[in-house]
Amino acid sequence: MDNGSIAFVGGGNMARALIGGLVARGRAGASIQVAEPVPALREALAADFGVGTHETASEAAALAGTWVLAVKPQVMRAVCESLAPLAQARRPLVLSIAAGITSGQLDRWLGGDQAVVRAMPNTPALLGAGATGLYANGRVDHAGRALAEALMQSCGLVCWIPEEALMDAVTAVSGSGPAYVFLLAEAMHAAAQAQGLAPDTARLLVLQTLLGAARMLSESGEDAATLRRRVTSPGGTTQAAVETFEAGGLRSLVDAAVAAAVRRGRELSADG
Structure with a gap:
């Protein structure tokens, strides 16, 4: 060969x-x-x-x-x-x-x-x-x-x-994962405009924030939880937002979404 x-x-x-x-x-x-x-x-x-x-x-x-x-x-x-x-x-x-x-x-x-x-x-x-x-x-x-x-x-x-x-887990996490980030970007962009920012400004801030956060995760050597705690000052604006995410069940929602993608991957295999 x-x-x-x-x-x-x-x-x-x-x-x-x-x-x-x-x-x-x-x-x-x-x-x-x-x-x-x-x-x-x-x-x-x-x-x-x-x-x-x-x-x-x-x-x-x-x-x-x-x-x-x-x-x-x-x-x-x-x-x-x-x-x-x-x-x-x-x-x-x-x-x-x-x-x-x-x-x-x-x-x-x-x-x-x-x-x-x-x-x-x-x-x-x-x-x-x-x-x-x-x-x-x-x-x-x-x-x-x-x-x-x-x-x-x-x-x-x-x-x-x-x-x-x-x-199937690889597919659900990294294969489909970019769409999850794009969905978050969509939601942040819409929320920024709802708070009065111009669309172009909102887009610029969201994109650079996601890019910068990804670089910090990749280059700092710290895990996500450590970096999150570092920018979450007690009683501050970030804490207010994070607590809202947690109260809304963000972690369980992400878990359910990834599990749904895994199930669909298995269904695709079974179809063949």
Whole structure:
């Protein structure tokens, strides 16, 4: 198996982020093949990164030892089954970024005995600031794990998950997590305007506050609880706001939301 070439099956936003990250890190565009049915997307990928482009999955996959399955979960089974004869002949390293599709399903749809890595990235990967959980089945060797890790590190942080059942939690926390932050930003923006701030001013203050808080969490070495206590002066404005959050059940609401996302991930797996 030639691990030097990579085939992306699907050329959408996440595939584009990974391809861009790989090329930025020095990988030759000519070593990347992309299958994408939309002509405009194929043309843009070829023009921007110098990759080889193809209309069908089998055309791209036949030229690579590593396959990145970057199609929607709803069509994953059909795509894998179309690639099964080639997968049986070539035994590629298969990496999937589809939510809710298990390694067992992927292996079965590809005909069995395949080395499969599941990856759950999130949308900040589009900016090179992603967080990705990885799970490898028992057929992935050390070299395969290293290759999958390097590939996903091209767009952000990577961590390995020891049990596949925990991938639903990864999806619920980091995969879906950016939407939770965006929802908080929406609510803060609306509340700021309700208190009389102009929309542009409210947006600027909310965005920079979220960015600054995230940097403090990432760079200070302190945990969230410590940082929160540090800015919550007794009897002050922050305490009044935090007590309101607590009285409204923010913690239990977040717990319930993440649990709902985990359940939905399991339902998506069961659907296949």
